[in-house]
Amino acid sequence: MIEGEGFWKFLERQIRVIIARAYVRVVGMNREPSWMLFDVSLPVLYLAAYLFLYKSMNADETFMGCLVLGGSMVGFWMNVLWGMAGQFYWEKEMGNLQIFFLSPISRMSILIGMALGGMYSTIIRTLVTFFLASWLFHVPFHVTNIWTLLAVFFLTLTALYGLGMIGSSVFMLWGRKGLFLTELLHEPVFFLSGFYFPVRILGFVVAGIASVLPITLGLDGMRQVIYGGVTNIIFLPVGTEILLLGILTVLYGIGACYFLNVMEKRAKQDGRILTRWL
Amino acid sequence: MTPAVLTGDLGRTFTAKPFGSKSHKPVTVTALSHVNLEIPPGELFGLLGPNGAGKTTLIRILSTLLLPSYGKAFVGGYDIETHPQKIRSLINMVSGGETSGYGMLTARESLWLFTQFYGIPYNEAFKRIDYLLKVVGLEDRANVKLHDLSTGMRQKVNFARGFLNNPSVLFLDEPTLGLDVHIARGVRTFIKEWMKEEEGRTILLTTHYLQEAEQLCDRVAIISDGKIIACDTPDGLKKLIPGRIRLELVIQPVNGRTPSWNDITGLNLIEEKEADNEILFRFLLNDEGIVHHIMNRLVNSEARILSLKKHEPDLEDVFVAITGKKLCDDETAEPPEIPEQ
Numbered sequence: 001m002i003e004g005e006g007f008w009k010f011l012e013r014q015i016r017v018i019i020a021r022a023y024v025r026v027v028g029m030n031r032e033p034s035w036m037l038f039d040v041s042l043p044v045l046y047l048a049a050y051l052f053l054y055k056s057m058n059a060d061e062t063f064m065g066c067l068v069l070g071g072s073m074v075g076f077w078m079n080v081l082w083g084m085a086g087q088f089y090w091e092k093e094m095g096n097l098q099i100f101f102l103s104p105i106s107r108m109s110i111l112i113g114m115a116l117g118g119m120y121s122t123i124i125r126t127l128v129t130f131f132l133a134s135w136l137f138h139v140p141f142h143v144t145n146i147w148t149l150l151a152v153f154f155l156t157l158t159a160l161y162g163l164g165m166i167g168s169s170v171f172m173l174w175g176r177k178g179l180f181l182t183e184l185l186h187e188p189v190f191f192l193s194g195f196y197f198p199v200r201i202l203g204f205v206v207a208g209i210a211s212v213l214p215i216t217l218g219l220d221g222m223r224q225v226i227y228g229g230v231t232n233i234i235f236l237p238v239g240t241e242i243l244l245l246g247i248l249t250v251l252y253g254i255g256a257c258y259f260l261n262v263m264e265k266r267a268k269q270d271g272r273i274l275t276r277w278l
Numbered sequence: 279m280t281p282a283v284l285t286g287d288l289g290r291t292f293t294a295k296p297f298g299s300k301s302h303k304p305v306t307v308t309a310l311s312h313v314n315l316e317i318p319p320g321e322l323f324g325l326l327g328p329n330g331a332g333k334t335t336l337i338r339i340l341s342t343l344l345l346p347s348y349g350k351a352f353v354g355g356y357d358i359e360t361h362p363q364k365i366r367s368l369i370n371m372v373s374g375g376e377t378s379g380y381g382m383l384t385a386r387e388s389l390w391l392f393t394q395f396y397g398i399p400y401n402e403a404f405k406r407i408d409y410l411l412k413v414v415g416l417e418d419r420a421n422v423k424l425h426d427l428s429t430g431m432r433q434k435v436n437f438a439r440g441f442l443n444n445p446s447v448l449f450l451d452e453p454t455l456g457l458d459v460h461i462a463r464g465v466r467t468f469i470k471e472w473m474k475e476e477e478g479r480t481i482l483l484t485t486h487y488l489q490e491a492e493q494l495c496d497r498v499a500i501i502s503d504g505k506i507i508a509c510d511t512p513d514g515l516k517k518l519i520p521g522r523i524r525l526e527l528v529i530q531p532v533n534g535r536t537p538s539w540n541d542i543t544g545l546n547l548i549e550e551k552e553a554d555n556e557i558l559f560r561f562l563l564n565d566e567g568i569v570h571h572i573m574n575r576l577v578n579s580e581a582r583i584l585s586l587k588k589h590e591p592d593l594e595d596v597f598v599a600i601t602g603k604k605l606c607d608d609e610t611a612e613p614p615e616i617p618e619q
Contacts, residue, residue, distance in 0.1 A: 002367045013397035020394035028382040031423075095378040099439070101343055103395035104366040268345045271292060271338075 002104050017109040018116065025083075025117025039075065039125045044133050047071040050196065051137045063197070064139045065227040070195035070219055072130035075122045077189060077215055080160050081182050083118040084111065085167025089178060097172075107260045111168055115161040144228035148238060152225065155245035156218025162252025163214065169256070169263035173272060194219055198233035207235050214248050217241040280355035282447050282480035283317040283340060288349035289504075290335050309335040311504040312349070317497075319446070319478040322469070324495030326485060326593060328603070332504040333484035334373075337449045340482065341371045353447055367396070369447045372440035374455030377432035381425030385416055385435045388424055389442060396443040403442075410438035413468050415461055430458060437465060441472065450483045454490065466494060488593045498593065502601045516591055519599045524548075524589040525561040525569065530582040537575035544568050548598050556584060562595050 001010045029035060047067060054064050091097040100110055134141060143149055171178035192210040193199065199207045199216055210216040221241040224234055236244075266272075290310040295302065310332045317323045325333045338344040340353055342362040351358045353365045379388035386407055393403035411417050414434035416427075424432055433456055440448060450469070454462040473479050485491050491498050492512045499509040508515055529537075536557060539547055544564035551558040563569065576583060591599075598604060 002363050003361065009397070016394040016397055020391045023387075024380050024383060024391065027387070028380065031382050094380070095376045095436070096380075098343055098371075098373075099378055099392065099395075102341055102366060102369070102371055103392075104363050105395050265345075268343065271344050 013104075014106055014109040017105050018113040021110050021113025022117035022120070023113075025114065026120055029121045035121075036125075036128075040128045040132065043071055043074060043125075043129045044136070047129075047133050048137070051133070051139075055137070061139060062227055062233060064137065065141060066194075066198050066223055066233065067196050068130060068133045068137070068139050069223055069226060070197075071133065072126045073215065073219060073222075074190070074195055075125045075129070076119075076157065076160060077193075077195075079118045079122045080164035081167070081185060084114060084161060084164030085171055086179060086182050087114055088168045088171040089176065092172075101264070107264065108165070108257060111165045111256070111260075115164065119157055119161070141226045142228040144225050148242070149222060149225040151242055152218055152221035152238065152245065155242060155249055156214050156221075159214035159245050159248040159252055160218070162249060162256050165256035166252060166259050169259035172260075172267050173263045173270075189213060189215075192216065198223065198235070200233055200235040204235075211236075211244065212248075214245055214252075217245050217248075221245070279318060281316045281352070282319045282321070282354060282478075283315060283323075283482060284352040285313050285315045285336075285340075286350045288313040288315075288336075288339065288346050288351050290332075290339060290344065291347045308504050310339070310346070313504075313506055315499065315506065315509070317480060317482065319480050320473075321496045322473055322481045322483065322494055324483050324485060324491040324498040325501055326488070326491045326498050326597070327501035328486060331501045333501055334451055335504075336501075337371065337451050337482065337484060341369055341449050342366060368445060369449065370440045370443055370445040371449040371451065372437050372453055374437075374450075374452035374457070375433065376436055377424075377429065378436050378439060379424050379432070382423060384421045384423055385411060385427065385431075386420040388435060389439060392439050393442050398443065406442055407438075410441055411435075413464065414438050415464065430456060430461075433457060434461065444476075446478065447480045447482070450481055452485055453483070454485075454487065466490065469494060492593055500593075500597055500600060502597075502603065507600055508596070512593060515593060515596045519562075519591055519596055522591050522595065522599065523563050523566060524591050524595050525559075525563055525572070526585070526587040526589065527559045527561070527572070528584040528586075529557050529559070529576065530555060530584055531557060532580045532582065535579045535581070537572075537579040537581060539572070539575065542568060542571045542575075545572070546598060548595070548604060562591070562598055 001007070050067050050071075051064060054067065088097060091100065100107065133139065167178075167182075170181065174181070190196070192202070192206070193213050193216040194202070194207075194210070195215075199210060199220055202210070207216065217236070218241075220235045221238045224238045288310060289308070289312055292307045292309055293304040294307065295304050313332075313336060325336065327333050335344065339346050339351055339358065342358050342365055345359065354368045356364045356368075358365060379391070383391065386404070389407040389410070390403055393407065398406070408417070408420070411420050414437055416431060416434055416438075419427060419431060424435065427435070437453060440450070453469075454465055457465060469481065469483075473481060483491070483494060495512065497509065497511050498515060499506045500515070501507070508518060510518070539545055539559075539561075545568050546562040547559065548562055549558070549560040561572070594604075
């Protein structure tokens with residue numbers, strides 16, 4: 001907040017920043033409709049390979065449902081990695097990062113704007129992929145409680161994007177080196193979070209450790225609600241998962257604010273905000 | 279009156295690990311050394327120096343993008359380390375040769391995005407944007423996506439961005455770099471008009487275009503190797519080298535014999551350029567009597583004199599006289615337009 005500026009004025013300015021930064025993503029998506037073709041058709045094709053395999057094995061429909069949901073939600077993890085954490089690297093390359101730091105704005109507002117814009121496009125992609133794959137491969141789903149589903153879904157997103165904001169601070173300091181970290185997080189997270197299978201299969205300890213990633217709890221919770229009544233795939237009761245996701249949201253939100261401040265200070269000390277080749 | 283910019287003993291060093299060296303000891307490079315500056319509100323202050331002199335480092339510190347290694351700096355009376363947000367609400371910065379924004383947005387949308395960082399209401403924002411796009415000659419490209427604009431046009435959009443929030447203190451880091459002649463002239467005219475529009479507006483301009491500094495600045499500081507070595511009005515700086523004159527001589531050597539100037543006391547060879555069997559020499563003379571020695575050497579070498587011009591010293595001469603070095607390389611020495619006299 002700028003000294004002498006009232007809270008409401010500050011809030012109004014931050015909301016303007018959030019809307020403006022989200023606008024870039026929404027407009028960008030609408031002006032490049034070809035993304036829909038690639039972002040939807042490719043995940044469905046990827047899922048199709050596994051679904052054909054499951055079908056040939058006469059696998060339980062629950063497992064096919066796990067696959068469809070996980071495959072549809074992959075977009076969020078990709079968006080958090082590349083569209084949130086890695087975005088500061090690209091902003092630096094484009095010459096925008098220094099403008100963010102020159103302006104009297106909260107870095108969190110920029111990140112929230114990015115997150116909302118990213119969520120908008122990814123939600124559309126996720127929904128289309130989910131319904132298309134479910135329809136094409138006759139995977140039935142039955143939502144037991146829409147409010148629980150929405151609670152799990154949105155808490156998963158807020159915690160997940162909070163984690164992405166922490167990642168942004170790492171990119172601010174590390175720059176290109178952060179890209180290696182992003183590459184490193186791809187496959188292990190797909191595996192540990194149980195994107196393509198119920199995480200319970202990994203055992204309680206591994207699944208517990210993997211629960212630091214909100215998507216682990218989110219996927220498990222949503223599977224319980226979407227494929228109503230299934231019990232053989234449950235890692236934790238959905239109520240517990242909602243509670244844990246709430247805690248993660250708060251922790252990652254506070255962590256993002258803290259790390260952004262620390263990393264900004266270090267970046268200003270080291271002169272890394274503007275050094276593009278780093 | 280609170281100075282718009284004030285620095286006290288300001289310095290900045292960078293450490294880097296040498297690449298390819300057996301030694302793992304980090305190397306410390308001094309970018310700024312004990313800089314003391316005071317710029318009152320309403321002044322257009324120039325910082326003149328060659329590449330790597332520390333101009334951009336100083337601007338980055340003052341615009342809160344970089345912390346100093348030692349010393350203090352204040353902008354609008356606020357400490358850059360303790361009140362960065364307050365300073366950010368007062369300032370803006372434009373780096374020449376830079377572009378910003380998002381390719382999918384139009385020039386107008388891109389500028390709107392940046393107005394939101396300052397909380398400027400919708401109608402007022404677009405009024406300013408349209409005016410600034412006109413200034414930079416892009417009114418007919420306002421609704422073209424940034425990635426469909428040329429690099430020069432994107433630079434113009436970036437220049438316009440710097441004025442969106444009506445800053446009290448504006449940092450212009452080589453603002454006309456890469457701009458075409460016509461637009462660079464327009465940009466300079468706009469800068470002068472913008473300063474006059476409202477009392478108290480301050481600009482810190484870095485440049486290595488001498489004419490730009492002379493034409494625009496109320497005062498100029500010469501910076502070299504991170505140190506401010508002189509600071510005065512352009513005329514005041516020229517008085518630092520009283521009685522000196524600049525001589526431009528073009529000769530055609532005969533039988534490959536070129537005159538030697540090394541042992542003439544009071545003669546400073548600024549530049550020597552050879553092309554098509556013609557050699558251009560630029561000298562700075564301590565007094566006019568030295569011309570006589572030059573003529574003697576020319577007679578002895580039998581070289582043909584193609585032209586000989588005498589000039590009053592300019593800021594480059596001042597720079598050379600003080601530092602013993604040239605201000606900039608040949609490619610960058612000329613401003614992007616013939617200066618208005």
